[in-house]
Amino acid sequence: MELRNLHALVEVVRRGGFSQAAKVLFTTQPNVSKAVRQLEDELGVPLLDRLGHRSQLTDAGGVIYRRALSILTESEDMLTELDELRGLRRGLLRLGLPLFGSSVLFAPIFALFRSRYPGVEISLVEHGSKRLEELLRAGEVDLAASLMPVPPEFEWQDVRAEPLVALLPPGHALLGRPSLHLRDLAAEPFILFEEGFLLNKIILDGCARRGFQPAIAARSGQIDFIVGLVTAGLGIALLPRLMAEQRRKPGVDFVLLDEPDMLWHMALLWRKGAYLSHAAQAWLALSREAHPAPGPENAPAQAGQS
DSSP states (O other): OOHHHHHHHHHHHHHTSHHHHHHHHTSOHHHHHHHHHHHHHHHTSOOEEEETTEEEEOHHHHHHHHHHHHHHHHHHHHHHHHHHHHTTSSEEEEEEEESSSHHHHTHHHHHHHHHHOTTEEEEEEEEOHHHHHHHHHTTSOSEEEEESSOOTTEEEEEEEEEEEEEEEOTTOTTTTOSEEOGGGGTTSEEEEEOTTOHHHHHHHHHHHHTTOOOEEEEEESOHHHHHHHHHTTSOBEEEEHHHHHHTOBTTBEEEEEOOTTOEEEEEEEEETTOOOOHHHHHHHHHHHHHSOOSSGGGSGGGTTOO
8 A cells, every 4th residue: 555645635625626636746637547547446446426526425435535644744753753763853862971081082072972963862971991892792882882892793993002011009110101011010019890891801912922920909980999909008000091190199200111012992782783863973073073083994984994
């Protein structure tokens, strides 16, 4: 059953005849008659009782007319809603952001998105990168921020890469050096993040490549608590420079880690081949504005290489 045939029937009834309906539909009277006949043939019942130049609905025609009005209204509402989604006047963005780093990397984007697209709802979840990847894999979020390298089932867009620094207790012998190597910390107790944070893997894999396994003094999911443990002398911690600079205060200092293969590299991920809503595409565009890609491999036309 074609919508155009239903539309023809509705206009014939509304306008009181085929010729008048043809003017409204910007077609000819024979085309309108053909559309109504096709509808009658498809349904197997007469819909109009033709009385000279006038037509009136049969009982079956009355049923179809009422249903057609409802169907056409729903169709118009559907198209209007799609237009609003395309115009970002409404919609939903399911977003997964990390527990730390978001205040600097994503809070400004969040605020700008809300100001530009106030009708779009943002459903936000916050977890470590590993859990965010699980949620993305399960289709529970549209976009997720996670650390590189990216699993092969995801496409990605670069956000920011930061070197790691060693957060050292007050008075530590290595303070004051311009940089240090991971091997310089082999004898130190490490304070790591909780399970599920991919930064742990970066740190532990880096230690393994350099031939040692660090002693783990404590784990926490809160950066401020980790900083407090370092200040109390419990051990050392490796943090992205961005986060360490935010927490620089008397008694807390850090030294750059000179290990180019140990970057905290954040990216926005989505499922490969998945449909990206207009809201998700708008978030990616704002992220490109806030964090321009360093090279052509992650320019907008290439976003998603992995």
